Structure formats: C-alpha cells, structure tokens
Amino acid sequence: MxxxxxxxxxxxxxxxxxxxxxxxxxxxxxxxxxxxxxxxxxxxxxxxxxxxxxxxxxxxxxxxxxxxxxxxxxxxxxxxxxxxxxxxxxxxxxxxxxxxxxxxxxxxxxxxxxxxxxxxxxxxxxxxxxxxxxxxxxxxxxxxxxxxxxxxxxxxxxxxxxxxxxxxxxxxxxxxxxxxxxxxxxxxxxxxxxxxxxxxxxxxxxxxxxxxxRGRVEMLVTVYGRTSHGSAPWLGINSIYKAVPLISKIKDELYPSLPTDPDLGQSSISLNIIECLPGALSIVPDKTMLSLDRRFIPGEKVEDVIKQIQDIIDELAAADPEFKADVKIKTAVEVSYTGVEYEAEKNMPxxxxxxxxxxxxxxxxxxxxxxxxxxxxxxxxxxxxxxxxxxxxxxxxxxxxxxxxxxxxxxxxxxxxxxxxxxxxxxxxxxxxxxxxxxxxxxxxx
The missing domain is CATH 3.40.630.10 (Zn peptidases)
Known part of the structure; x- marks a missing residue:
C-alpha cells in the first residue's frame, strides 16, 4: 500500500x-x-x-x-x-x-x-x-x-x-x-x-x-383593529392605518441601527408581504399581517431579534390605547415525498x-x-x-x-x-x- x-x-x-x-x-x-x-x-x-x-x-x-x-x-x-x-x-x-x-x-x-x-x-x-x-x-x-x-x-x-x-x-x-x-x-x-x-x-x-x-428568521406581526362598514370607517379601527407607524419605525429606526459583520455585512430587515382581513372592499380590516424577513449576523440571538419588534409594539401601545399587535416566528408544515411530516420554524441561524x-x-x-x-x-x-x-x-x-x-x-x-x-x-x-x-x-x- x-x-x-x-x-x-x-x-x-x-x-x-x-x-x-x-x-x-x-x-x-x-x-x-x-x-x-x-x-x-x-x-x-x-x-x-x-x-x-x-x-x-x-x-x-x-x-x-x-x-x-x-x-x-x-x-x-x-x-x-x-x-x-x-x-x-x-x-x-x-x-x-x-x-x-x-x-x-x-x-x-x-x-x-x-x-x-x-x-x-x-x-x-x-x-x-x-x-x-x-x-x-x-x-x-x-x-x-x-x-x-x-x-x-x-x-x-x-x-x-x-x-x-x-x-x-x-x-x-x-x-x-x-x-x-x-x-x-x-x-x-x-x-x-x-x-x-x-x-x-x-x-x-x-x-x-x-x-x-447571515442567519434568517421570518417573523409574522399581526396588528389588530375592529371592523366596521366601509361607509362608516369612524366606527371601526383600521388595522392597516395602525400598522403604518410600526412599519415606519422598523424602516427608519430599527434597520439603520442593526449591527454589521466585517465579512457578512450588515444585518437587515425587509417587509415583504402585507395582508389584511377580512379583505373585502366594504369592510374596515380588523387584522393586518406583516411578514418580515430578518437577516442577522453571528452573535445576534433570535430571541433578541424578536424582542426588537416587541419593544416597538410596546412603545406604540403605550402611546396609543387602540394599538394592539403581536409578533411570532412563522412556521410551516413540510411533508417529504415519503410522507414524513414536520412543522418547522422559519429560523436559520x-x-x-x-x-x-x-x-x-x-x-x-x-x-x-x-x-x-x-x-x-x-x-x-x-x-x-x-x-x-x-x-x-x-x-x-x-x-x-x-x-x-x-x-x-x-x-x-x-x-x-x-x-x-x-x-x-x-x-x-x-x-x-x-x-x-x-x-x-x-x-x-x-
């Protein structure tokens, strides 16, 4: 040999x-x-x-x-x-x-x-x-x-x-x-x-x-309101409007403050999907869902990434009694071609x-x-x-x-x-x- x-x-x-x-x-x-x-x-x-x-x-x-x-x-x-x-x-x-x-x-x-x-x-x-x-x-x-x-x-x-x-x-x-x-x-x-x-x-x-x-976590933020007829919007709480200051703070305050790695670049956050319910023209929406794509660098913890959004929610809720929202990591059910099923978090370190x-x-x-x-x-x-x-x-x-x-x-x-x-x-x-x-x-x- x-x-x-x-x-x-x-x-x-x-x-x-x-x-x-x-x-x-x-x-x-x-x-x-x-x-x-x-x-x-x-x-x-x-x-x-x-x-x-x-x-x-x-x-x-x-x-x-x-x-x-x-x-x-x-x-x-x-x-x-x-x-x-x-x-x-x-x-x-x-x-x-x-x-x-x-x-x-x-x-x-x-x-x-x-x-x-x-x-x-x-x-x-x-x-x-x-x-x-x-x-x-x-x-x-x-x-x-x-x-x-x-x-x-x-x-x-x-x-x-x-x-x-x-x-x-x-x-x-x-x-x-x-x-x-x-x-x-x-x-x-x-x-x-x-x-x-x-x-x-x-x-x-x-x-x-x-x-x-960089790591990746998909977050779902749900902003809550109250429905009313579209002809009388003052009787409801429009969840889309309530989401606007949250979106602004994420874009203008949170994103610029995110850390940078010399090799991987800056952490980032991107609002990629907005949906609302009930989703009908004549009804003021009572739920607005924001899907956020957050990229993070080694050293950042997922729990801290979630807390950054929760802190903005808490700040807005303190200033506006009608503002209600929550944040969580998105999940998905994946079934393999052999039938093995997983419910998995959208969280990659x-x-x-x-x-x-x-x-x-x-x-x-x-x-x-x-x-x-x-x-x-x-x-x-x-x-x-x-x-x-x-x-x-x-x-x-x-x-x-x-x-x-x-x-x-x-x-x-x-x-x-x-x-x-x-x-x-x-x-x-x-x-x-x-x-x-x-x-x-x-x-x-x-």
Whole structure:
C-alpha cells in the first residue's frame, strides 16, 4: 500500500488526471440530474438516480432513510474523521419557460456560451450545461459524488487514506426550514451509528471557499383593529392605518441601527408581504399581517431579534390605547415525498467558519495542491450550514463549481470545466482534512 500519511505531490496530480478522465461520465450524470425535475417534496426520482449512480461507481454503502434522504459512504483504509459532503435534491420552480431564451429548463442542453469567470469580472467562452438547478445544486451534487469515486480509484490503485467520505443528499432545503438536514443529523445518523466531524456544502461558490452567511428568521406581526362598514370607517379601527407607524419605525429606526459583520455585512430587515382581513372592499380590516424577513449576523440571538419588534409594539401601545399587535416566528408544515411530516420554524441561524480555522486551512492547502487559486467568499442566501455550523457548531465550508448569480434565474447554467476542477478539489479537501490534526475539528465559537 502507498503511504499517504502526508500526501505526496504526485498523488494530487493523480486527482486532476482522474477527474479529467471522468469528465464524460460526470457531465452525462449532471445532464440526467437536470433532466429529472425534483421540486421540494417531489425528489423521489432524483433520489433513485443518486442511489443508482453511487452503486454503479462502487460506493461501499448506499442507502436512503425514511424521509427520503440519500447517503453514500466511501471508507478509508484507516480510522479517521468523517467529512460530510452535503447537497440538497430539491430545486425551485422553473418559472415561465418563455424566459429561458430558447433553452428547455429540463433539457440540460450543452453548448459553447459566454459565461462569467470566477470573480464575475469578465466573460469566458466555454462549454456550459443549461437548465433548472444546474447552479443550485445539481452540478455540485454530481461533482461531490464523483469526488467519492476518485477516492475509490485511489484506494484501488493501492493508496491508504483515513476516515469516511459521506455524501448526503437532503430533501426540502429550498423552503428554508432545514427539515431534511435536521432529520439526517438528529435521527438518521444516530440510528445508523454514524456521526460527522465537518461538512462541505455544494451550494454555489465559483470554486472559492465559502465560509458562512447571515442567519434568517421570518417573523409574522399581526396588528389588530375592529371592523366596521366601509361607509362608516369612524366606527371601526383600521388595522392597516395602525400598522403604518410600526412599519415606519422598523424602516427608519430599527434597520439603520442593526449591527454589521466585517465579512457578512450588515444585518437587515425587509417587509415583504402585507395582508389584511377580512379583505373585502366594504369592510374596515380588523387584522393586518406583516411578514418580515430578518437577516442577522453571528452573535445576534433570535430571541433578541424578536424582542426588537416587541419593544416597538410596546412603545406604540403605550402611546396609543387602540394599538394592539403581536409578533411570532412563522412556521410551516413540510411533508417529504415519503410522507414524513414536520412543522418547522422559519429560523436559520447565522454562522461563520474563520479562515484561520484548521478545517478551512486544510481545504485551502488542498486546493493549492491541485493547482487551484484559493479565494474566499460568503453567501448572500442561506444554506443547510445553518444546522451543521449554526446549531451543531461543526466546521463547515462551501466549495462548488456552480456560480451564485445564476441560481433561481432563467439563465441557470454551469461550466463543465469547473465541474471537473470541483471533482479534484473535493477529493483533495477530503484527503487534506482527514490528515489534519484536532485543530481542523474544533468547535466553532462566536
């Protein structure tokens, strides 16, 4: 057996060569994934494809859990950490097909096109795959699964490596309640006698190492009034009018006062939906509901975020005896394609893995070893890292061939050259991380 206690440079060159050899297969697999619609709650056909591909590639263990999440394990020749490679199986609607400029959202057509470079500073002419979820996250999913195949190839070639590579495809990430990831970590892994030490997300990063994002909580504020006939509004209490000073204080006083993180930017709050009841033209409304999207940085607590709104409510109520309102975190009921049901809060914690954390440093060394320039970034949107890092405080990063600016758009596409690079990069990250010492698995703090 080859000694990979400290991986020799030529082995990392092997990673690149093996990844290039896999290009035809991984591109074809990515096309199959895009051609298989998998809206949230309807991921069953895609899950079967993932299982079939990992079994074909020779994964040591492949299974689905009762919620329909998919797992694939590649076992090292020595004991060591388990690195979870996470992708979600669902995607958002393709929207109006007329906006796709001649591409079938589920066609997975390949052509030579103009596409942003890694930093969005210029356009490259290169081969692309078009279609819904190409950039969120089916190309990243394929690259992760084929990274596991690279490790299998190394083992076949006679190399030793440590730990377990765990691919894990979750259901229902897009609704943003982490029901799939929570089920995986809190129920499935313990039931299987498995755990994990760190996580690599396939969410779009343009081959950069992404190290966190702001948290997100959806709040529902209900302002109460009293109905009357629309012809005699003075007999009622119009809840819309009562909501106006609340909206003004949120916009003009609360938002400017929110804190800022040097990497993640300022916390924010956005009023995105206004509804009223009874909602008839001739009736003064007695309920007005405000849906608030609050993004917050590490160190802010959700209970404090709620209290900020409650304090405004209390202030307005003290000045106006007719003002009544309450605030709560929104919830939703999510049912998986297998029938597992959760009522979940719309609450995703903020997180950040420092650049000097041992796991991030190991990932950076890995990318350098396969000849990739190391750059860092942070997501604008949320990910299932809110569970692994935000709640479990396990080191978490993102690394992916996909580009964030194309996600959820009718221009959804991915570069095939980036997919090949991501196969080698993911495999290298696993090797370097499992060789690293305890510092690579230190609990995150903020």
């Amino acid at each position: 080859g000694d990979i206690g400290i991986m020799k440079p030529e082995v990392f060159q092997n990673l690149n060569e093996i990844a290039v050899e896999m290009k035809t297969d991984v591109v074809r697999f990515t096309q199959k994934l895009i051609q298989t619609p998998s809206i949230s709650g309807e991921e069953g056909d895609l899950a079967d494809l993932l299982v079939e591909e990992m079994e074909k590639l020779g994964y040591d263990e492949v299974f689905k859990d009762d919620q329909g999440n998919v797992f694939g394990l590649v076992k090292g020749t020595e004991d060591g950490p388990t690195i979870m490679y996470n992708s979600h199986m669902d995607h958002v609607s393709a929207g109006d097909a007329n906006n796709w400029e001649g591409y079938d959202p589920y066609g997975a057509e390949i052509d030579i096109c103009e596409i942003d470079n890694q930093d969005k500073t210029a356009k490259d002419i290169t081969e692309c795959i078009h279609g819904r979820a190409a950039s969120d996250v089916k190309a990243g999913e394929a690259a992760q699964i084929y990274a596991g195949a690279v490790l299998l190839k190394l083992r076949e070639m006679g190399y030793d490596f440590k730990g377990k590579f765990m691919f894990q495809g979750v259901v229902q990430e897009e609704p943003a309640e982490m029901v799939g990831m929570k089920h995986v970590i809190d129920k499935t892994l313990p039931a299987k006698g498995l755990t994990y030490d760190a996580m690599v997300s396939s969410e779009a990063t343009s081959l950069k190492l992404y190290c966190g994002h 903020a997180w950040k893995t420092p650049k000097d954390h041992g796991f991030t440093k190991a990932a950076a060394e890995a990318l350098e070893a396969v000849g990739q320039e190391v750059k860092y970034g942070y997501w604008d949107f949320g990910t299932d890292g809110s569970k692994t890092a935000g709640i479990d405080r396990k080191p978490t990063i993102g690394y992916s061939p996909m580009q964030e600016q194309y996600a959820h758009t009718p221009y959804d596409k991915v570069r095939t050259d980036f997919i090949v690079k991501a196969i080698a990069g993911n495999a290298a990250i696993f090797i370097k991380a499992t060789e690293a010492g305890p510092d690579a698995y230190k609990t995150l703090e903020w």
